[in-house]
Amino acid sequence: MEVFFNLALNGLATGMLIFLLAAGLTLIFGLMDVLNFAHGGLFAWGAYSGTWIYATTGSFFIGIIGAIITGLILGMITERFIIKPVYGNHVQQILITLGLMLVLSELLKVVWGPNQLSAVAPSFLQGSWEVGNIIIIKYRVFIILVGLLVFLAVQYVLKNTKIGLVVRAGVMNKEMVQALGINIKKVFMLVFMIGAAMAALGGVLLGPYSGVIHAEMGMEFAILAFIVVVIGGMGSFPGSILAAILVGLSGSFMAYYVPDLALAANMLLMVVVLIFRPQGLFGMKG
């Protein structure tokens, strides 16, 4: 029972980190039809900038805010100068965003050096609670709560505000949104910036969770995030959290019970979903 609970908690925390990365990716794909392979780079930049700001200021929350601002700025620059010229051309998008991913990773080494950095949780989030025989690690609960909070906040905006309505409509029919007098390009930039900020938040939260951060972490997590986007349904925000939790849990349980299959588990999950629901769990047909 204790093992089960700990694996579940671990899987949920990992799932939330993947969700923070995948949520932006799915909205960017759904609304803008952009395959952004550089999203993982924004995740890594969030981790490095946030960890550095935390180490410099001594405040974990200032570190988190710094990572979010870094994500917003990098998102704006990426959308305006890298993505905008290649709208509508998937091949060019893949090439240029893969290139950007490499550039972002190398720039991390230029700024912070080639070695991995250690990251620790603030003192109030260190340690654990004991409930019976179950040990609940505080930082994992913190990640789960932050992930849920972000999900609820974005879901509220999507469901209850005009801008959210425009984003949802834009995912379904961009052309019609423009024909109703709405400047979809401004919405594109906003979504890209928010997606980048969420990725950066995921990155800074990952630091104390794994203990170390390194320049290639973006690519590792981006692969999981792409799996989540496919499983959840491209463009589906609720689909991204459900799929991220599934991927997090399957990774956690498989690593414990069938370690040889741990790496393949997520791919298998994606294959199964694609066979029975090619549009993903929450995706629209066609």
Add this chain to the structure above:
Amino acid sequence: MSAQLKLNNVETYIGQFHILQGISFEVRKGEVTVLLGRNGAGKTTTLRTIMGLNPASKGQVQFNGEDIHSLPTYQIAQKGIGYVPEDQGIFAQLTVEENMKVAMKSDNDQTQARLHYILDLFPDLKTFWKKPGGLLSGGQKQMLSIARAYINENELLLIDEPSKGLAPIVVEKVMESIMEMKENTTIVLVEQNFMMASTIGDRFYIIDDGKTVQSGEMQVLKDDQDMRRKYLGIA
């Protein structure tokens, strides 16, 4: 009467295909101008070119005397042009209410009054107000699409084949609503159903192979069986 919308020798390419090869027409304020022609003649592309969705590569599109052919679609719509596309463009997963809200430029008393007027015109939309747009019937989707274009005080409505695929009784209802909207708005209508086109329309333009080839008062076309047979394939 002054021309509210004027197309002058407009040419449009879609990819490598030269779809519009010289479209010229004028739409007078307060009138219903009908674009007629066989399938593939270029009627839908003409409306899409006016909206900037397939921008013109040559020629001019003027609205109230201002060139709009180089503007992005959203700015053209903001000038006061509402668009009802051939496929209705309903946001399938949004409710009827949300579909209307996306279109509403403001939420003031005037817009609310307009909304009430529209819901009286299309009572089905009131009935399915909280239902997703994708669950509506073809006729109801058409009504929603027209209502969405009409919710703001647009000076001009571009309506693409509103009768397509609808049962005759629904066509009649859509026709009645367009007749009522005609009182307040200029309309450009693309329509294959000649009965509907000739009932609503004040003037017509026939498009053939991407060019405007005939035009005049609707009565002229009603009286000219040869022209109808030659360009529309109907007696």
